[in-house]
Amino acid sequence: MLTGKLWKRILLHRYLYLMLLPCLLFFIIFSYIPMGGLMLAFKDYKFNLGITGSPWIGFVYFERFFNDYQSMNLIKNTLIISGMKLFLYLPFPIILALMFNEIRGKFFRNVAQSISYLPHFLSWVVVVGLVQRVLAPDTGLLNETIANMGGDGSTYFLMEPDYFYQIMFGSHVWKSIGWDSIIYLAAISGINPDMYEAARMDGASKWREIWHITIPSIMPTILILFILSLGSILSAGFDQLYLLRTPGNMHLSDILDTYIIRVGLQGGQYGYATAVGLMQGLIGFILVVLANRLSRRISDTSVW
Amino acid sequence: MGKKGSIYISVFLILALLLTACSKNNEPANGGKNENNGTKTENAENPADDGKPATWIADRKIKGLVFMGTDDYTEDMNVEIKQKIKDMTGIELELEIMKADHSIDGLIAGIASGDLPDFITFYLNNSGRPEMSVILKAAREGMFTDLTPLIKETKVFSKYLQDDYLPLDTKYGVMFRPEFNGSSYFIHMNVNREGGATTRKYVGGPFIRKDIADTLKVDPRTIKTSEQLYELAKKIKDGGFKDTNGNAVYPIGPSYWGGKEVGALYPDLSWGASDQRIKPDKDGKWLHEAQTEFAMKRIEFVQKLLKEKLIHPEFFTIDESRATEAALNGTSAIIGDMHNYQEFNNDMHYLPIGPLDNADSPYQMQVDFKSGYSGWAIPSTTKNPEEIVKFADFLASREGKLLWQYGIEGRDYTLDEKGNPKVKQEVLDLKASDPNAAKKLGFAGVGNSFGELLGGTDIDRMADFGEMEFGESVHPEVLAGANGLIEYFDWDGKRKDAKINDGYPPLSFLGEFDRGTELKTALDNYNDSLTRAYYTKNLDEAKKVMDSALKQLQAAGLDDYMKLLEQKNADEKTRVKY
Numbered sequence: 001m002l003t004g005k006l007w008k009r010i011l012l013h014r015y016l017y018l019m020l021l022p023c024l025l026f027f028i029i030f031s032y033i034p035m036g037g038l039m040l041a042f043k044d045y046k047f048n049l050g051i052t053g054s055p056w057i058g059f060v061y062f063e064r065f066f067n068d069y070q071s072m073n074l075i076k077n078t079l080i081i082s083g084m085k086l087f088l089y090l091p092f093p094i095i096l097a098l099m100f101n102e103i104r105g106k107f108f109r110n111v112a113q114s115i116s117y118l119p120h121f122l123s124w125v126v127v128v129g130l131v132q133r134v135l136a137p138d139t140g141l142l143n144e145t146i147a148n149m150g151g152d153g154s155t156y157f158l159m160e161p162d163y164f165y166q167i168m169f170g171s172h173v174w175k176s177i178g179w180d181s182i183i184y185l186a187a188i189s190g191i192n193p194d195m196y197e198a199a200r201m202d203g204a205s206k207w208r209e210i211w212h213i214t215i216p217s218i219m220p221t222i223l224i225l226f227i228l229s230l231g232s233i234l235s236a237g238f239d240q241l242y243l244l245r246t247p248g249n250m251h252l253s254d255i256l257d258t259y260i261i262r263v264g265l266q267g268g269q270y271g272y273a274t275a276v277g278l279m280q281g282l283i284g285f286i287l288v289v290l291a292n293r294l295s296r297r298i299s300d301t302s303v304w
Numbered sequence: 305m306g307k308k309g310s311i312y313i314s315v316f317l318i319l320a321l322l323l324t325a326c327s328k329n330n331e332p333a334n335g336g337k338n339e340n341n342g343t344k345t346e347n348a349e350n351p352a353d354d355g356k357p358a359t360w361i362a363d364r365k366i367k368g369l370v371f372m373g374t375d376d377y378t379e380d381m382n383v384e385i386k387q388k389i390k391d392m393t394g395i396e397l398e399l400e401i402m403k404a405d406h407s408i409d410g411l412i413a414g415i416a417s418g419d420l421p422d423f424i425t426f427y428l429n430n431s432g433r434p435e436m437s438v439i440l441k442a443a444r445e446g447m448f449t450d451l452t453p454l455i456k457e458t459k460v461f462s463k464y465l466q467d468d469y470l471p472l473d474t475k476y477g478v479m480f481r482p483e484f485n486g487s488s489y490f491i492h493m494n495v496n497r498e499g500g501a502t503t504r505k506y507v508g509g510p511f512i513r514k515d516i517a518d519t520l521k522v523d524p525r526t527i528k529t530s531e532q533l534y535e536l537a538k539k540i541k542d543g544g545f546k547d548t549n550g551n552a553v554y555p556i557g558p559s560y561w562g563g564k565e566v567g568a569l570y571p572d573l574s575w576g577a578s579d580q581r582i583k584p585d586k587d588g589k590w591l592h593e594a595q596t597e598f599a600m601k602r603i604e605f606v607q608k609l610l611k612e613k614l615i616h617p618e619f620f621t622i623d624e625s626r627a628t629e630a631a632l633n634g635t636s637a638i639i640g641d642m643h644n645y646q647e648f649n650n651d652m653h654y655l656p657i658g659p660l661d662n663a664d665s666p667y668q669m670q671v672d673f674k675s676g677y678s679g680w681a682i683p684s685t686t687k688n689p690e691e692i693v694k695f696a697d698f699l700a701s702r703e704g705k706l707l708w709q710y711g712i713e714g715r716d717y718t719l720d721e722k723g724n725p726k727v728k729q730e731v732l733d734l735k736a737s738d739p740n741a742a743k744k745l746g747f748a749g750v751g752n753s754f755g756e757l758l759g760g761t762d763i764d765r766m767a768d769f770g771e772m773e774f775g776e777s778v779h780p781e782v783l784a785g786a787n788g789l790i791e792y793f794d795w796d797g798k799r800k801d802a803k804i805n806d807g808y809p810p811l812s813f814l815g816e817f818d819r820g821t822e823l824k825t826a827l828d829n830y831n832d833s834l835t836r837a838y839y840t841k842n843l844d845e846a847k848k849v850m851d852s853a854l855k856q857l858q859a860a861g862l863d864d865y866m867k868l869l870e871q872k873n874a875d876e877k878t879r880v881k882y
Contacts, residue, residue: 159836
């Protein structure tokens with residue numbers, strides 16, 4: 001019997017399974033049980049009846065969202081911003097990892113790596129606070145530099161829609177690049193040094209080594225990380241955008257996440273917010289499944 | 305008896321002794337009577353038959369959850385004050401503040417959790433406040449106790465049942481809504497005892513640095529139009545004035561409290577109150593500002609100020625710390641908005657400008673007949689809710705107010721021959737030198753307004769305590785600056801000609817409007833669009849932004865809402881104020 005065998009195996013490796021238990025419990029309690037709350041997306045929530053007792057109302061919230069004049073703009077903004085963070089950003093941590101890998105001085109490499117990791121540990125409130133100070137009109141570092149070089153020095157960068165994407169993307173790269181490069185660096189360090197030695201004996205240059213050995217070797221890691229990140233394509237990073245939003249750039253910076261908070265939670269419409277959130281999750285899930293299939297067919301690399 | 309037996313008996317005796325000692329300590333001193341420091345309280349003078357004071361309610365703990373900012377209230381109560389309340393009423397009060405980015409988020413989450421303590425409190429200026437729709441939904445869904453039968457038996461809150469006591473909005477919009485058929489599920493607080501009374505003589509709006517006004521030989525009170533304000537700003541810019549750090553000043557700096565729209569800078573270029581933007585035109589047709597020429601006029605004015613660098617470039621968005629810094633350092637030659645009770649201005653080095661006239665009429669002070677500020681409700685799960693109502697009534701009585709506003713007699717104040725409190729000098733000194741230490745004394749005068757949550761209503765400080773401000777009767781110098789500015793502004797003169805308003809703010813009916821949510825979103829978008837339009841490169845671009853905002857308003861039912869306002873205003877019970 002398969003079940004009997006399974007129990008035997010579990011009993012045999014009971015300590016390993018025991019070590020796995022907290023992790024399983026964590027996901028069951030904090031990820032799977034709360035999924036029950038998703039039924040709110042189809043219910044007219046009443047304070048006194050609770051989630052399970054409230055009456056079902058079908059797809060009303062979904063219809064309302066797509067009838068809202070803002071919905072298309074919100075989806076467009078979300079896709080543009082998350083697209084930039086997924087596709088445009090993708091090479092940045094890889095390039096940084098490749099650069100770190102080529103630094104020979106151990107001390108310098110450690111210092112450079114530490115400096116690049118640090119912004120990851122700052123909250124977006126701090127980072128956006130810094131951005132606001134640096135870009136402030138008249139008194140900000142950038143404007144003062146421009147003024148000292150004979151320029152105007154009074155540009156209100158955060159109020160000008162023309163600068164929004166640059167500021168959003170620049171601050172995202174600054175905050176995330178160091179931390180995200182770690183996993184690629186780990187993948188690079190796992191490459192067999194014999195391959196580099198063989199390439200050098202064949203007369204390959206540094207560029208050739210990177211192109212023909214390093215990148216192909218870390219390609220499975222790149223693909224898996226990319227597939228997983230597709231799951232959050234409709235979540236473009238709530239805190240950063242909520243904080244960077246000004247009346248000047250709001251037509252570009254309003255995304256589904258900020259909309260959920262503003263209309264859903266601050267307006268007390270839990271059901272509506274859950275419906276939009278559920279939609280984000282479902283589309284992300286479908287994309288991950290599709291990308292995984294595609295990747296398996298093309299490159300033999302897949303998450304499952 | 306063996307050695308073990310002796311040890312057991314000894315341990316038992318020690319424990320028994322300890323328990324006896326503890327239980328004695330927990331009893332109210334003198335059986336609940338209060339003779340502490342010889343305080344002349346009703347309870348001490350008129351003990352009830354059973355030896356308990358007349359103010360006794362019940363021996364229980366009352367827990368309250370506060371959905372309001374931590375700056376105004378604190379969970380930490382002073383031990384002596386807490387004990388005094390216990391001695392007088394038998395109630396042990398415990399408060400918890402729900403911390404949230406926005407108080408309304410906490411309120412929604414708290415009610416949705418269903419796990420509410422004995423009472424909850426929340427912001428509620430008027431029935432148009434966003435919190436209203438949340439508590440209304442909760443009340444309709446049976447989450448709160450009907451308070452009408454409970455307040456009938458009280459001394460202070462029973463006034464709420466009198467015909468002319470409550471303002472219209474509180475009466476029909478907040479508490480005794482027609483749909484509730486006489487029931488009421490929340491109490492609206494901070495209602496003045498007398499209609500049209502003012503609890504504080506606020507002078508608000510733009511303030512100019514006195515030295516700059518003097519140098520330019522300008523009397524700030526003569527500035528009556530936005531154009532005159534513009535000319536003044538130009539003179540300031542040309543004057544090359546510096547702040548305390550030697551940097552050039554901004555002619556018009558942001559509000560003391562951070563970036564925001566300041567209607568008082570250009571009332572002649574605005575339509576309705578700046579938080580409503582709705583009023584009727586000469587023919588009685590209700591209009592939103594978006595439907596008038598005023599938005600574009602104001603945009604043109606602000607763009608001119610921005611282009612000529614006469615206004616701080618982040619006037620509408622700057623964070624509070626930087627805005628306050630600009631005021632304290634004198635970097636703002638004109639502070640966009642502040643009031644006369646700011647301590648840093650006790651020497652009156654900033655003077656109020658104007659007030660500026662409206663577009664279609666000269667300035668006239670507007671006074672609310674009465675207005676609310678916060679509210680409280682008792683969840684339907686609370687046992688013996690009448691005890692919470694009685695406790696609130698105690699806190700709203702003069703005796704209760706004396707305790708939570710002035711502290712403990714002897715420790716914090718003395719009483720004069722008329723029975724009015726005279727604040728002790730050391731309390732005022734501590735408040736001035738170390739406000740945080742003073743706050744620990746635990747009453748409103750030093751910054752802990754816990755009692756206001758349930759007892760801050762039926763307000764008439766002059767009648768109750770013989771002074772408008774805490775400590776003013778003994779130490780008028782505390783408010784020398786504020787009072788000087790009141791005189792400078794001729795507050796009393798303007799108050800004589802004031803218009804007294806009683807009614808609903810125009811946006812109060814969003815909750816009952818069928819497309820209220822969409823319209824609220826479109827109104828928020830309009831406000832954001834205005835700021836965006838201020839920063840566009842030219843007026844054509846600004847016009848496009850504003851046209852798009854108007855379209856969104858109309859798509860969300862603005863015209864129907866204006867018709868609704870017309871109907872509401874025609875009914876005496878739902879008059880709209882503007």
